[in-house]
Amino acid sequence: MSYSKGQVVLMLSSDNRHSNSDILSILYRKKTKILLRRHVVLQWLFLRGKKLYYSLQRSTSDPDLFFSSSPTFKQVSKNLLHLHQMALVTTAEVCDANPQLIVSGELRALQPIFKIYGRRQVFSGPVVTLKVFEDNVLVREFLEEKGNGRVLVVDGGGSLRCAILGGNPVVQAQNNGWAGIVVNGCVRDVDEINGCDIGVRALASHPMKANKKGIGEKHVPITIAGTRICDGEWLYADTDGILISKMELCV
Ligand SMILES: O=C([O-])CC(=O)C(=O)O
Ligand SMILES: [Mg+2]
Structure with missing residues (x-):
């Protein structure tokens, strides 16, 4: 051959x-x-x-x-x-193919409030949830772990007053095999993040750093962009939007 x-x-x-x-x-x-x-x-x-x-x-x-x-x-x-x-199926195709899952609430779309950062525009994986407010210690802690293709979804309370995700943890997440990070809050070091081979979604960028008290809750159900998300659910993101599914999708 x-x-x-x-x-x-x-x-x-x-x-x-x-x-x-x-x-x-x-x-x-x-x-x-x-x-x-x-x-x-x-x-x-x-x-x-x-x-x-x-x-x-x-x-x-x-x-x-x-x-x-x-x-x-x-x-x-x-x-x-x-x-x-x-993986070649788009989120739009997933929605069209699964109307029953949308009716039952097993398949939900996040409201389109996120900006796209990072080199990977298409990513998916099992969700790890985290709830923090203007504090990024636990965010960094998670991304220091092996990702194994998981997606970290952080409810930062929608704060636009500081960044809860910076370039350093994103580089670490890329090297540790995380598929993506979705942040209901702000990021900083945008150029560095955009150079990383990982998917990142956030509300906006902000130059100020977050607190370092280590306060927050891991693996709890969160509600962001009008959608309740539980630890262990699946997230599918592409340029059309972000889907949450109760189960891994098989289209
Ligand atoms: O230091 C911070 O809090 C955030 C940051 O810029 C980084 O981790 O790169
Ligand atoms: Mg930094």
């Missing part, structure tokens, strides 16, 4: 909404047999017949090093292939 670089480029560029890292995060979230560490990047991803193959490589800024080592190709399991296809 011969593989050319063009095949990969073709496949990835056929869907502009999804970067390598989006797909990586799906693989990452379902981790299992694929061990992804920091500095490991998805080098190849391509379909051959109905089978999806991938290879990983250590990231390096040295192009000679990057191309010199020969990659090992592995087949993505059927399970992951299914997930990969699922």
Whole structure:
């Protein structure tokens, strides 16, 4: 079998909404047999017949090093292939395909009050909830943990008086494998956040920092943007908006 670089480029560029890292995060979230560490990047991803193959490589800024080592190709399991296809469904398509879940309240859309930050415009994952007010100690604490593809949803009480999320914890979240962070409050260090391979939504940016008292509640039900959200529910975000689902969606 011969593989050319063009095949990969073709496949990835056929869907502009999804970067390598989006797909990586799906693989990452379902981790299992694929061990992804920091500095490991998805080098190849391509379909051959109905089978999806991938290879990983250590990231390096040295192009000679990057191309010199020969990659090992592995087949993505059927399970992951299914997930990969699922990730290509938009939030609008999810809504159209699930009217019964909308009626029952199992599928809810957040009111469109968030601005988009971070390099990943499309992200999803199981939700971790946090309630704080103008204090960011617990936000940082969460993002120091391994993310495993989760999404941190912070109810910051809608405060527009300081930033409860800054660049440092976002870099850490990216490196720890969080899929995204949604903040009912403000962020700062916007340029730094926009350079990070992670999805971030927030009401606005604010130059002032938050308190450091460590006050807040983890894993409690929160209500933001007119939507009640419980720990362990699923969040799906893209450029159309943000959905919360009681269960992981299978469209
Ligand atoms: O220091 C803070 O409170 C927020 C911040 O800018 C950062 O974490 O980068
Ligand atoms: Mg900062």
